[in-house]
Amino acid sequence: MLINGVETMAILFLKKGRRNEQYIYSYLYLSRFDDFIISLHATGGSMKKNRPQAKIKDNGLFYYWGPLLFRITLSPEDIQALKNVCNEARLEKKDHRKELVGIIKEELLINSEKYTEIVKPYLEKYQMTYQNFYGKKLKHIQTGYVWVNYMKKGEFNPPHNHIDCNLSSVLYLEIPPGLEKENEEFIGRGFGPGSIHFMIAGPQPLYNNSYIFKPKVGDFFIFPWCLTHTVAPFKCKGTRISVAANFTISEMGKDGNLEIA
Numbered sequence: 037m038l039i040n041g042v043e044t045m046a047i048l049f050l051k052k053g054r055r056n057e058q059y060i061y062s063y064l065y066l067s068r069f070d071d072f073i074i075s076l077h078a079t080g081g082s083m084k085k086n087r088p089q090a091k092i093k094d095n096g097l098f099y100y101w102g103p104l105l106f107r108i109t110l111s112p113e114d115i116q117a118l119k120n121v122c123n124e125a126r127l128e129k130k131d132h133r134k135e136l137v138g139i140i141k142e143e144l145l146i147n148s149e150k151y152t153e154i155v156k157p158y159l160e161k162y163q164m165t166y167q168n169f170y171g172k173k174l175k176h177i178q179t180g181y182v183w184v185n186y187m188k189k190g191e192f193n194p195p196h197n198h199i200d201c202n203l204s205s206v207l208y209l210e211i212p213p214g215l216e217k218e219n220e221e222f223i224g225r226g227f228g229p230g231s232i233h234f235m236i237a238g239p240q241p242l243y244n245n246s247y248i249f250k251p252k253v254g255d256f257f258i259f260p261w262c263l264t265h266t267v268a269p270f271k272c273k274g275t276r277i278s279v280a281a282n283f284t285i286s287e288m289g290k291d292g293n294l295e296i297a
């Protein structure tokens with residue numbers, strides 16, 4: 037029998053007499069709070085209290101923690117514009133491999149001014165997210181090296197991070213058509229052919245310490261320079277074209293106007 041209300045208890049007190057007085061007094065004291073439910077055992081008239089269920093005022097909170105891994109989607113027009121910049125780089129043949137860790141045959145520097153002009157609107161979106169995540173405003177973003185990776189079957193990027201910058205990034209202009217099927221047929225428990233794996237140190241209990249993505253054309257990731265990442269090889273035909281860029285950022289400004297250069 038469940039009782040919830042002072043009036044009901046007062047009636048019971050009259051019926052049961054003083055034997056239950058201490059329980060009744062306890063109940064009357066506790067009933068100042070709205071949410072107590074007291075169960076009463078009919079036999080013997082004794083009452084047994086369940087643990088009170090307090091009102092919970094919100095749904096709980098969690099805190100942004102660790103590196104900001106930002107992802108946004110490029111428009112088809114911007115994808116094409118970036119492809120054009122990469123095609124120009126192929127003619128110029130500015131080999132960038134000596135600065136990189138990739139086991140990739142074709143990694144070329146591209147024009148950073150043209151690149152920056154195209155990605156500027158996305159960096160402005162990044163600024164808003166940066167403010168939400170870190171509680172600070174970005175004042176200035178300066179593009180450093182920008183390069184294109186033409187990754188073919190058997191090639192890969194071992195775990196690495198980017199130096200001489202504050203932020204790094206990668207975006208995708210082309211994914212081999214057969215890569216999706218190759219992933220479906222992949223049996224292992226690893227992160228799958230052509231995937232990118234971001235990781236923070238080693239595994240920790242109850243930590244989300246890694247994110248794995250099977251990139252799609254137009255995916256654009258921005259992340260802190262020290263966030264380790266690696267790319268798995270694949271076996272299918274075609275070229276996985278990605279553009280990486282490093283950025284330096286200035287101290288936080290007092291206003292929200294972002295300067296991008």
Ligand SMILES: [Fe+2]
Pocket residue numbers: 196197198265280
């Ligand atoms: Fe990288």
